[in-house]
Amino acid sequence: MKTRIRNIQYFRAVSPLSRPIADATHAIPEIAFVITRIELESGVVGESNLLAFHYSRGAIAGALRDIRPIALEFEAWETGRFLARAAIESEYFGSGGIHRWTTGAINIAMWDAWARTLEQPVWKLFGACRDKVPVYGSGGWLSYSIEELIEEARAYVKRGFAAVKIKVGSTDLDRDIERIARVREAVGAKTRIMIDANQGLTVGRALELARGIECYNLHCFEEPISNTDFEGYAHLRRQCAIPLAMGEREFDTIALRELVARNAIDIWQPDILRLGGVDGWRSSAIQAGGAGLRVQPHYYKEYDVPLLCTVANGYCCESFDWVDGLVDTPIEIREGYARPSVEPGWGFRFKDKHLAELN
Secondary structure, three states, X not given: OOOEEEEEEEEEEEOOOOOOEEOOOOEXXXXXXXXXXXXXXXXXXXXXXXXXXXXXXXXXXXXXXXXXXXXXXXXXXXXXHXXXXXXXXXXXXXXXXXXXXXXXXXXXXXXXXXXXXHOOEHHHHOOOOOOOEEEEEOOOOOOOOHHHHHHHXXXXXXXXXXXXXXXXXXXXXXXXXXXXXXXXXXXXXXXXXXXXXXXXXXHHHHXXXXXXXXXXXXXXXXXXXXXXXXXXXHHHHHHOOOOEEEOOOOOOXXXXXXXXXXXXXXXXXXXXXXXXXXXXXXXXXXXXXXXXXXXXXXXXXXXXXXXXXXXXXXXXEEEOOOOOOOEOOOOOEEOOEEOOOOOOEOOOOEOHHHOEEOO
């Protein structure tokens, strides 16, 4: 089989649902993606997407151009060897950050191309523990009015979602509590509610909020404080009745190791791009499983649903609709569950009409 990578192209696309949004630490003017498309000598094409928003367009484009000649040295199935080579190449300036994002983009596209070569879905290459994954409706941005917040939460419930997530971490603690109370009233007692502070709180403020909302039976508290404050997470977990989740900002598993050593979290949240792709995502999930942690990944449902089916501690998946209008086959969600595609590779393609060459 002719599986060597012979060409790589990069594109940019903006979600048709794009509008300004904000959380506790960021104001985001648009929802934009970078799409990587690799072609093998056989003609098989693999794709990946990177959620870029408006950040560092020039740096991302430059790092992708730098990684292109390295990736052209490899066969589609040499995902681990590619990651090792890319780590050596980027070590001088640091293998985390944008360098890791770009290796993740290539790695995910390699898995797509290799699975398409074998005419199998990616998840079947690893063996499966399940054939569907619970999903939760994400959003609840701090920039929303109360009416917009309630409308979104009710819409998710109407679509069959059993859980929703909303943002907290505003400068007004009472506002956070009111938003949670109003969503609980709107969705009823059976719907699970998760909250996400995007690292926007201090330990004291996070604990004050957690104690103020205990009566609303929340499912988890995501990124209450800085991702580097391991002792802070340990303190919160000892004092807080809400399960803690963290991991989406990590480019390796050092934080996971430190948090496990301190018994500081309940849920690990790998980001497949930041961890360098499929290999890093699965390695972190297995490591988390060894520590008894559940896996609830960050953002990329088109990749996370298939991969969650391959690990025993897969828990649930975050769902946004942002790419649905850009791809040919959006992932199917019914009655609160998503099922991985049975088509080869990841099971979807970005439509050319939405793509502009990255420059």
